[in-house]
Amino acid sequence: xxxxxxxxxxxxxxxxxxxxxxxxxxxxxxxxxxxxxxxxxxxxxxxxxxxxxxxxxxxxxxxxxxxxxxxxxxxxxxxxxxxxxxxxxxxxxxxxxxxxxxxxxxxxxxxxxxxxxxxxxxxxxxxxxxxxxxxxxxxxxxxxxxxxxxxxxxxxxxxxxxxxxxxxxxxxxxxxxxxxxxxxxxxxxxxxxxxxxxxxxxxxxxxxxxxxxxxxxxxxxxxxxxxxxxxxxxxxxxxxxxxxxxxxxxxxxxxxxxxxxxxxxxxxxxxxxxxxxxxxxxxxxxxxxxxxxxxxxxxxxxxxxxxxxxxxxxxxxxxxxxxxxxxxxxxxxxxxxxxxxxxxxxxxxxxxxxxxxxxxxxxxxxxxxxxxxxxxxxxxxxxxxxxxxxxxxxxxxxxxxxxxxxxxxxxxxxxxxxxxxxxxxxxxxxxxxxxxxxxxxxxxxxxxxxxxxxxxxxxxxxxxxxxxxxxxxxxxxxxxx
Numbered sequence: 001x002x003x004x005x006x007x008x009x010x011x012x013x014x015x016x017x018x019x020x021x022x023x024x025x026x027x028x029x030x031x032x033x034x035x036x037x038x039x040x041x042x043x044x045x046x047x048x049x050x051x052x053x054x055x056x057x058x059x060x061x062x063x064x065x066x067x068x069x070x071x072x073x074x075x076x077x078x079x080x081x082x083x084x085x086x087x088x089x090x091x092x093x094x095x096x097x098x099x100x101x102x103x104x105x106x107x108x109x110x111x112x113x114x115x116x117x118x119x120x121x122x123x124x125x126x127x128x129x130x131x132x133x134x135x136x137x138x139x140x141x142x143x144x145x146x147x148x149x150x151x152x153x154x155x156x157x158x159x160x161x162x163x164x165x166x167x168x169x170x171x172x173x174x175x176x177x178x179x180x181x182x183x184x185x186x187x188x189x190x191x192x193x194x195x196x197x198x199x200x201x202x203x204x205x206x207x208x209x210x211x212x213x214x215x216x217x218x219x220x221x222x223x224x225x226x227x228x229x230x231x232x233x234x235x236x237x238x239x240x241x242x243x244x245x246x247x248x249x250x251x252x253x254x255x256x257x258x259x260x261x262x263x264x265x266x267x268x269x270x271x272x273x274x275x276x277x278x279x280x281x282x283x284x285x286x287x288x289x290x291x292x293x294x295x296x297x298x299x300x301x302x303x304x305x306x307x308x309x310x311x312x313x314x315x316x317x318x319x320x321x322x323x324x325x326x327x328x329x330x331x332x333x334x335x336x337x338x339x340x341x342x343x344x345x346x347x348x349x350x351x352x353x354x355x356x357x358x359x360x361x362x363x364x365x366x367x368x369x370x371x372x373x374x375x376x377x378x379x380x381x382x383x384x385x386x387x388x389x390x391x392x393x394x395x396x397x398x399x400x401x402x403x404x405x406x407x408x409x410x411x412x413x414x415x416x417x418x419x420x421x422x423x424x425x426x427x428x429x430x431x432x433x434x435x436x437x438x439x440x441x442x443x444x445x446x447x448x449x450x451x452x453x454x455x456x457x458x459x460x461x462x463x464x465x466x467x468x469x470x471x472x473x474x475x476x477x478x479x480x481x
Contacts (some may be wrong), residue, residue, distance in 0.1 A: 012057035012127050016040045017073065018089070019065050023112075027060065030116055031123070044068030048076060056084045058126055063090045063097060071097075072106045085126040089114065099360075131195040151187050152332050155325035161188065161317060168315045169195035174267070176312045177290040179319030182369030184450050185290040186250060188317060192288055193246040201245025209251035217259055218275055227276020239272045242285040252289040252297050252312070257305065264308045287312070294425045322364040322371060324473040329360050332368060336375040348379045350387050419428065434462060435473065 018024040022289040024040050031038045036058075041047050044065045051059075051073075059077075063070035074086055085107040090098050098109035107126045110119050152160070162432070168175055169192050177185045186205060193203045207217060221239030238247060249255070266272050267287060271280045298304035299316050308327045322329070333351055341348040351359075362372050378388045386420040416429075424432070434452060441447040445463075 012130075013034045013037045013038070013055075013058045013122075014058045014060060014123075015047070015050065015054075016060045017042075017044065017065065017070070018060075018062045019043060019384045020062075023062075032120070034120060035125075044070065044073045046072050051077070057130060058123060059084050059086045060123075061086055062099060062112075063088050068389060069102065073100060074101055074106060077105060085130050087122055087126060130307050134136070149464065151191060152335050153328045154331060155320075155327045156467075157212050157320040157325050158328060159261045161319060164190050164315075164317045165195065168192065168317075170197060171366070172286055172287075173287045173315050174312055176295075176314075176316045177288065177291075177319060178295075178316060179292065180321045181292050182367035183319040183321060185292075185319060185370050186248065188319060189246070189248045189250075189288040189290060190424060193248075193286075196286065198245050198286055202242055203248065204242040205248040205250060206238055207250045213256045213259065216255070221262065221272050221294070222277075223276055224273035224277045227274075234274070234380070237272065237274060237420055239283045239285060240281060243283045244285075246288055249289045251291060252282050253293045253295060253304060257303075260305045260308050261323070264305065264311060267308075267311050293423050294428065294461060297423055313357040318471070320471060322367045324471060326360045326473070329371065330356055332371055333359070333375055334370050337379065340379050342375050345385055346379070350383045350384045351378075352387050355388050431462075431466060431471065435466075436458070 011034070014031055016024060016027050016031075016038060018027065018040070019042050021042070024042065028038050028040050039056075041050060045068050047061070048068065050212060061070045061073060065073075070088060073087070077084070077086060086101075086105065088101045088106045088109045089112050090109055091112055092100075097439055100104075101109060107129065108122050110122055115272065116471075151158075151162075153161070165188060175189075175192055177188050179185055189205070190203060193199060206216075211219060212480050218235070218237070220238050222235045222240060224230050225231055249263075263273075265281065271282055272282065273280055294310050295304055295313070299306045299309050318463075331355065337348045337351070340346075359371075366373075382388050434448070437448045437451050438445075441451070446456055449459045452459065463472060
C-alpha cells in the first residue's frame, strides 16, 4: 500500500546542471531525499535544449561549464522559463562572478564545495520566494492590470486567461488576444506588459481601425522631414516609442496588406525605416496584437497575410464573451458600482437578487463594456433610492424576442445570421450550434446528441475539448450530465 509520503506531490521540480558526475549524483541524492523532483544534465548545451521544452521551479546551475557556460545559460533563461528561480554554484571566493550572475537574474548563489544545510536552506528560500511572487502576480478574484483598470473574474474561463497571462508575460513572445468587442482585450494586453520585465518601459496602444492607411504607416514607422506634404520635421514612430516596452496593436485585422508586409519585416528583423528615410533603426519591442474577428478566416479570404498570422499566433489568448462567464457578473457589478460611487461621491443603490438574476440571464452582446455602462446609467437614474428596481435591457436571444418597428415581436437572429455577421469560423459555428442545442435540452447529452445526429461519445469528447479550451459556459458546466 502506498504511504502518505509516496502520494505527496514533490516540493518543487529542480533541474541540476553540473558537469562533474560525482557532484551531480550527490546533489541528486540529497535533493531527492528532501522530496524534490530532480533532473540532471551535464552541460550548458543540454540545459538550453531542455529549458526550451520543460518548465522548472528551481534550476541549480554550475557557472563553470565546458562549452556554453552557466552565465550564457543564465542570460538566455528569461526567454525560456516563466518564473523558475536560478541558484548558481561557483568556486569559493569567486564573489564577483556570483554578483554578476545575480545581476542577470539569479536568485542566489552557493559556494563550492557547499554545505548541505546551507544549500537546502537556499533552495527553501527560493521556493518560498517563488510561491509568494506567484500569489502576488495574479490574485484569484481580481488582478490590477493598470492604474486605470482591473481584470475581474473568478470563473473557470477567466482563471485560464490569468494562467496564460502569467505564463507568457515574462517572455518576449508575441501574443495574440482574441475575443468579441468589449471583452477587455486591452486590459489583458496591459497585464501582459505590467507582469513582464518590460514593465518599466512604455506601453504603446494603437487602434489600427481608427487611422487611415497613410496615417497609420506614419504613426507606426515615423517619417523624415519633407517625405510628404505636411512633414515639416522628422517624427519618431510608435515602434521607436515602444522600444524597451510593449507595442499593442488593437483591431489588427483592419491593417492593410501593404502595412502588414512592413510589420512582418519589423518583427523578423527588429529594425524599421522611417517613411522617406534610408537608415535602418533598431527597435526592441514586444508585440501584443488583438482582434475581434477570426484571423484564419481573414487569411482564407485573402485579407490577411498567412505568414504574419503565423508570426502573431505564437501564443493566443482567447477572452470569453460575458455570456460564457455569467458567474462573474456579480463580481463585475460590485466592482463597477463601488468605483462609480467612489469617483462621484455618491451612495449607489443596491442591485437586488432578482435584478442580478435577470442580469445573469441577459446575453450582454456588448460584453463587459455594456455591463459597465448599464451599471453607471442605473446608478445615475436611481441615485438616492435603495435598490435598482428595473430589469436589464433584454434577455437571452433564445429566450426573448425584441420588438420590431411595428411594435410586434421579431424573431432573434439565427445562428447562421450571427455567424455571417460576426464572420465566425466553421469550428465556431459548430460549437455555438452544439451549445445552443444543449441549452434547449437542459444539458442532457443523450437528448442533445440525438438532435445533433452524432454519437453521445462524440458529443462528450467535444464538450471536454471546449472545457479544456475554456469556452464551455459555466451554466453548461453545471448542467451537463
